Amino acid sequence: MAVAAHRPARRGLTAQERREALAAYLFLSPWLIGFIAFLVVPIAMSLYAAFCDWVLIKPPPRWIGLENFRYMFSQDRYFLWSLGVTLRYMLMSLVPSLVLGLLLALLLNQRLPGMNLFRTVFYVPAVVSGVAVTLLWMNLLNPELGAINQVLRALGVQNPPNWLNSSTWALPAVALMSLWGVGGGAILYLAGLQNIPEQLYEAAEIDGASRWQRFWRITLPLLSPTIFFMLITGLIGSFQVFTPAYIMGGASRWGTSRHLRFYVLHLYLKGFQEGKLGYASALAWVLVIISAILVTIIYTTTEQYVYYEEQGKERS
Numbered sequence: 001m002a003v004a005a006h007r008p009a010r011r012g013l014t015a016q017e018r019r020e021a022l023a024a025y026l027f028l029s030p031w032l033i034g035f036i037a038f039l040v041v042p043i044a045m046s047l048y049a050a051f052c053d054w055v056l057i058k059p060p061p062r063w064i065g066l067e068n069f070r071y072m073f074s075q076d077r078y079f080l081w082s083l084g085v086t087l088r089y090m091l092m093s094l095v096p097s098l099v100l101g102l103l104l105a106l107l108l109n110q111r112l113p114g115m116n117l118f119r120t121v122f123y124v125p126a127v128v129s130g131v132a133v134t135l136l137w138m139n140l141l142n143p144e145l146g147a148i149n150q151v152l153r154a155l156g157v158q159n160p161p162n163w164l165n166s167s168t169w170a171l172p173a174v175a176l177m178s179l180w181g182v183g184g185g186a187i188l189y190l191a192g193l194q195n196i197p198e199q200l201y202e203a204a205e206i207d208g209a210s211r212w213q214r215f216w217r218i219t220l221p222l223l224s225p226t227i228f229f230m231l232i233t234g235l236i237g238s239f240q241v242f243t244p245a246y247i248m249g250g251a252s253r254w255g256t257s258r259h260l261r262f263y264v265l266h267l268y269l270k271g272f273q274e275g276k277l278g279y280a281s282a283l284a285w286v287l288v289i290i291s292a293i294l295v296t297i298i299y300t301t302t303e304q305y306v307y308y309e310e311q312g313k314e315r316s
Contacts, residue, residue: 046281046285048061049278049281050068050069050278050284051064051065051068051278051282052068052278053068053278054281055275055276055278056276061277061278068278068279069282069286071279072279072282072283081258082261082262082263082265082266083263083290085171085258085260085261086238086241086263088171089175089238089262090238092171092172092175093178093179093234093238094235094238096175097179097182097234098185098227098230100182101185101186101189102186102189102223104122104182104186105187105189105190105192105193108122119187119190122183122187123186123187124183126181126183130243131243133180133181134177134243134244135247137180138164138247138248141177142163143163143165146163148160161173164248164260167258167259170248170259170260171260173248174244174245174248174260177244188226188229189223189227189230192223192226193219196222200218200222201214201218204217225306225308228302228306231298232299235291236291239287239291240264242262242264242265242268245261245264246268249261263287267280267284267287268280
């Protein structure tokens with residue numbers, strides 16, 4: 001007959017421990033209240049609204065099941081279009097920003113006089129207001145007086161692009177504008193570069209490795225977690241583009257400017273211009289699902305290419 005293992009009796013909390021626990025919950029309560037009120041409750045409400053017919057000026061919402069999603073995939077002519085605009089923008093902006101950010105970080109990692117000043121200068125654009133940056137680029141991209149077209153004419157281009165007024169060049173113009181904040185990513189790359197042990201480079205140099213071999217065999221593998229992080233955050237950020245589309249599209253052209261109708265702008269127009277909050281919530285949840293699927297695919301397919309120091313320690 002098996003003998004049951006002896007389990008010590010559970011000791012209750014002392015008065016001092018209860019006071020400490022109460023104090024901890026009191027200090028945590030502002031964050032907990034904010035988390036529930038401003039995150040959990042809105043998420044739950046948006047999920048419920050996605051299955052309701054909820055018009056902005058006609059409360060309360062009316063349950064209609066999957067009707068919003070049926071309408072989205074069968075009758076909303078801008079659903080797939082806005083999703084395509086967003087995906088094309090992602091392809092145009094994500095890879096150049098990753099590459100340019102890495103190249104800029106390699107330059108900023110040089111030990112030269114005044115390098116801290118250059119690091120600050122390149123980082124400042126990343127913290128400037130999105131509205132201010134958009135207005136600045138609207139002036140730069142002006143087809144007649146903009147500095148970009150003036151430079152192109154000086155280089156001999158007879159008919160420079162019409163940029164925001166062209167269905168061909170409007171989206172590349174927004175992608176070009178996104179490179180303005182590449183300095184923010186460069187700072188993260190720079191932090192990753194400075195965490196790579198110098199002795200690895202010294203040992204490789206003694207072994208006769210060229211500069212390219214040191215970059216390919218040491219820098220890139222040890223920087224892969226940072227690159228992976230930048231890839232995931234850049235992908236999520238591409239799905240959230242709103243300010244450039246909202247301002248560059250212009251209020252008078254929202255209904256006709258299809259080439260700048262990003263997904264989040266389409267969601268906003270449905271929810272706050274047409275007042276269809278229930279349908280806008282359904283659009284938001286579809287965006288969440290698409291983003292989660294893409295992130296999961298990238299995570300599962302690139303995990304073998306991302307090197308973590310803990311993995312190296314386990315193998316050794």
